[in-house]
Amino acid sequence: MDSLPQELIDKIIDNLPRSSLPICSLVAKRWRRRNQRRAFQEIKFFSEDEVNRWCTGILRDPDGIASYVRVVRFEGITSWNDPATFGRAIKTLGSLTELWVSWTEIPDELPGIILSLPNLNVLSITTAMFESKEPLSTRPTPLKKGPLDLLELRGYVGGLGETLAKSRLIYRRLSLASHIPGIEQLIVDSSETVVELKLYGM
Amino acid sequence: MVCNFCRFKAAEATITMGFPDTSVEDTPRGLIPSLVQMPPLTALTTLSIEFCMVDPSPRLTNILCHISPTPALTSIIIGHNIWSDTKYCLQSRWADVDEWLARMTRHGGLSVTLIRWPRGKSVWKGFLREFRKAGGKVKADSAATADDYDGLDDDNGSDDSSHRDDYVWDNDIRDP
Numbered sequence: 001m002d003s004l005p006q007e008l009i010d011k012i013i014d015n016l017p018r019s020s021l022p023i024c025s026l027v028a029k030r031w032r033r034r035n036q037r038r039a040f041q042e043i044k045f046f047s048e049d050e051v052n053r054w055c056t057g058i059l060r061d062p063d064g065i066a067s068y069v070r071v072v073r074f075e076g077i078t079s080w081n082d083p084a085t086f087g088r089a090i091k092t093l094g095s096l097t098e099l100w101v102s103w104t105e106i107p108d109e110l111p112g113i114i115l116s117l118p119n120l121n122v123l124s125i126t127t128a129m130f131e132s133k134e135p136l137s138t139r140p141t142p143l144k145k146g147p148l149d150l151l152e153l154r155g156y157v158g159g160l161g162e163t164l165a166k167s168r169l170i171y172r173r174l175s176l177a178s179h180i181p182g183i184e185q186l187i188v189d190s191s192e193t194v195v196e197l198k199l200y201g202m
Numbered sequence: 203m204v205c206n207f208c209r210f211k212a213a214e215a216t217i218t219m220g221f222p223d224t225s226v227e228d229t230p231r232g233l234i235p236s237l238v239q240m241p242p243l244t245a246l247t248t249l250s251i252e253f254c255m256v257d258p259s260p261r262l263t264n265i266l267c268h269i270s271p272t273p274a275l276t277s278i279i280i281g282h283n284i285w286s287d288t289k290y291c292l293q294s295r296w297a298d299v300d301e302w303l304a305r306m307t308r309h310g311g312l313s314v315t316l317i318r319w320p321r322g323k324s325v326w327k328g329f330l331r332e333f334r335k336a337g338g339k340v341k342a343d344s345a346a347t348a349d350d351y352d353g354l355d356d357d358n359g360s361d362d363s364s365h366r367d368d369y370v371w372d373n374d375i376r377d378p
Contacts, residue, residue, distance in 0.1 A: 178262035184240070187269070191241045196248040197269075201262035 010034050042071035048080055051089045058092045071098040083107035090114065098122035102155075111163045121148050123164075124175075127155025147172050147193040153180050154200055161186070176200065246272045250279040257295045267302045271309050278303070281317040300332045307338035315341045 013034045016024055025035035045051045051074075058066050072093060080086060086106065090096070090113050097119050106128045114123065152175040153161055162182035170190045175198040176183045187194065251258075251266070258266075306312050314330065319342060330340055 178259060178265055184265065184268075187243075187265075188240060191243050193245055194243060195245045196250075197243070197246055198250040198252065199262060199265065200252045201254060201259045 006030065013038060036065055037068045040065050040068040042073070043069055044073040044075060045077065045089070046075055048077055048082075048085055051077070051085050055085070055088050055092060066092045067095050069093050069096060071100070072096060073100040073102075074104040075100075075102050077104040079105050080107065086110060087113050090117070094118070096120060098124075100124045100126075101128050102126040104128055106160065111160060111167075115164075115167050115169070122150040122152075123148065124150065124152035125154075125157050125160060126152065128157050128160065146170075147190070149173060150175065151186065153177060153183070165189070170194075172196070174198070240268045240270070243269060243272045243275075245274060247274050247276075248279075249275055249277075250281065252281040258299055260295070263295060263298045263302075266299060270302075270306060272306070273310065275306075276311065277313045277315060278306075279315050279317060280319075282319050296329065297332075300330050303330060303333035303338060304336040307333060307336045311337060313339040313341060 009030060013021075013024060013031065016038075018039070021035050021039045025032045025039070043054075045054070072089075074086070077086075083105070084107070086104075087110060090099075090110070094117075096117050099114060099117075099120060099122070101124065103126070106125070114120065147170045149171070150173040151164070151169075151171045153164070154175065154177045157180060159181070161176075161180040162185075165182035165185035168189055170193045171186070172190075172193055173196040174183075174186060174190060174194055176186065177200040187197070249269075249272070251262070253262075303312065303314065312333075314333065330338070334340060
């Protein structure tokens with residue numbers, strides 16, 4: 001086992017089913033990092049407790065598991081006891097490329113945090129409980145200049161559409177519910193880059 | 203060329219854009235004039251529209267009517283997640299969409315694919331007639347049968363070109 005080159009170990013781990021990853025990570029130290037990279041590539045939160053445990057664990061994490069996370073999903077967290085929890089969790093995920101949020105409360109300050117994620121490429125907000133019905137007065141400053149791959153806004157998202165429209169980001173794919181204020185501006189801003197447009201008529 | 207101007211309230215300022223007004227026929231019925239005129243969507247290759255109610259909402263219709271031109275677009279997918287009774291649909295709202303589709307297909311030819319479309323003869327008589335007259339092709343997803351869409355046949359029997367289009371339509375359904 002010790003003579004196996006790391007590249008071969010990585011290849012084996014990359015082809016394992018996800019259910020085998022926890023046990024596989026106990027084989028040897030050389031197996032653990034690649035395992036963690038795969039296991040934490042995508043994470044899901046279904047409750048505020050899970051998010052709190054994540055934030056607490058990350059503080060004690062010497063190996064930087066948070067840097068492996070590329071995709072995060074928040075589902076069904078309809079209200080936060082501490083609205084800052086969402087923001088704390090997002091801030092731990094500096095390598096995030098995809099953020100999927102459905103049926104989850106989004107605190108007012110979150111759009112700015114979301115838009116400051118340097119590698120974010122996919123943003124999907126579906127029936128989020130956005131506290132503010134009005135667009136935020138502050139203009140978030142995006143770090144990424146090129147087009148993002150996907151923006152999805154569906155269901156009730158309050159003033160989030162107009163807030164994102166203010167950011168003047170551009171997208172390759174837009175998936176938008178037609179009742180959301182501000183989506184005309186999103187389409188106009190992406191007129192030269194959008195290859196796929198989905199409109200949902202509510 | 204006559205230029206119209208439409209104004210819309212953007213995030214932080216009122217923007218005024220000029221756009222060519224080629225003819226009265228190009229203006230869909232019921233258009234809300236205060237909506238933004240979209241610039242050409244030059245890269246757009248896929249447009250999907252999903253209806254959750256039996257009629258397109260006025261807002262959706264207005265957004266659609268302002269998307270033009272789209273030089274790279276050759277097909278549109280229209281899906282339907284019906285939540286209400288089709289017999290109460292408003293033909294006028296579909297007429298706006300029909301006119302917009304007809305205008306789009308005159309720019310270069312379009313096909314429309316209907317997905318999960320509601321059934322029923324009486325409601326959909328002459329559906330997308332203007333679009334088909336303008337040369338547009340209508341197809342159905344493979345789950346549909348010809349009987350599902352019989353209501354699309356022209357009911358007055360006086361327009362030969364419509365019958366020709368309906369024939370194409372029927373063939374498309376039977377041989378998806």
